[in-house]
Amino acid sequence: MTAVSPQRLAKVFVEVSDTLVDEFDLIEFLHMLTLRAAELAAASVVGLVLANQHGQLQFMAGSREEARLLELFQLQNDEGPCLDAFRTGGTVVDTDLSAAVGRWPHFAPHAVAAGFRYVYAFPLRLRAQVIGALNVFGVDDGRLLGDDDIPIVQALADLASIAILQERSISRGEELTVQLQSALNSRIVIEQAKGAIAQNSGVSVDEAFTLIRGYARSNNQRLVDVAHAIVTDLASIPDFARPIR
DSSP, rough: OOOOHHHHHHHHHHHHTOOTTTTTTTHHHHHHHHHHHHHHOOEEEEEEEEETTTEEEEEEEEESSSHHHHHHHHHHHHHHHHHHHHHHHSEEEEGGGGGGGOOOOOOOHHHHHHTTOOEEEEEEEEEEEEEEEEEEEEOSSSSSTTTTTHHHHHHHHHHHHHHHTTTTTOOOOHHHHHHHHHHHHOOOOOHHHHHHHHHHTTTHHHHHHHHHHHHHHHHHHHHHHHHHHHHHOOOHHHHHHHHOO
């Protein structure tokens, strides 16, 4: 981890904690979490996956588009650090991808070919309950995180778990299932909106998401509501209806 001042670290945790309020935007929160984890770890990309009602992991947020592609490859091949962290509830620490072919015969060569060298995976957990995983990927040689840094990133993952599970002290499994499935459905709409804006405006998918996120924030709207408007009635949002030059 690059040197992060105690003041900056405290600010990150305050920012994350401040989102745990009534009617907070879960998708926006998860995306912000991946950006802050990438900042703290000086990582190339950070991805986050959640389990649906069938216990199957699905991509939810990433600091960059590459995160989505890496996570989807893991899920499609049923192997990789995010699945290990989710299934065991333990952290995957400082794994050299070039030496992990025996562990992940499909994913490790794919990640190395994409330019990544090291990976960490942190379970999203609250006590014994594991609901997803946070992956940290790096392109440089050497460790991304020191021994003292790993608990910090795990603490961010734990905060994410609290945010997802809070909803007025969810007590029954079916309530949690409905909540997680709603978030996963929202992610699908957002991916569709990103593609629509990227095509309409001639920008990258990452840039499209930045535009959508910025519009939602400046207009005090939920990210998923803006995405739904883009997908169903693009003309209702003049800022996006005309191509951006």
